Amino acid sequence: MENKEKVIxxxxxxxxxxxxxxxxxEEDLEFxxxxxxxxxxxxxxxxxxxxxxxxxFHNVFDLPAIYHCIVNAETLQLKGIQEDLGVQEIIYxxxxxxxxxxxxxxxxxxxxx
Numbered sequence: 282m283e284n285k286e287k288v289i290x291x292x293x294x295x296x297x298x299x300x301x302x303x304x305x306x307e308e309d310l311e312f313x314x315x316x317x318x319x320x321x322x323x324x325x326x327x328x329x330x331x332x333x334x335x336x337x338f339h340n341v342f343d344l345p346a347i348y349h350c351i352v353n354a355e356t357l358q359l360k361g362i363q364e365d366l367g368v369q370e371i372i373y374x375x376x377x378x379x380x381x382x383x384x385x386x387x388x389x390x391x392x393x394x
Contacts, residue, residue, distance in 0.1 A: 285314045288333050288357055292350045295359040295371060298379040304338040319354060324368060330360055
């Protein structure tokens with residue numbers, strides 16, 4: 282597996298570009314390292330994402346919610362953020378800077394979104 286710190290560091294940089302809030306204490310960072318694993322995930326668009334996945338905590342109305350960061354295994358680029366209702370796919374510009382997200386819902390056909 283790639284260096285855990287490198288995978289997580291690159292993903293957190295993208296979350297910062299998107300101004301996405303997450304727990305970033307030493308305890309949170311250690312938890313991210315412990316949950317980091319490799320998997321092939323079939324997404325709601327029907328494509329298989331070869332990825333590293335790790336858990337972050339995101340406060341929703343001051344309650345910590347678990348989100349899964351999905352990092353492309355080949356490029357180490359953050360591909361999406363999985364939550365209870367679906368996946369926020371990260372949108373990048375031509376220079377590779379994160380500029381937004383597109384929500385992928387499991388209950389609505391991908392080509393209609």
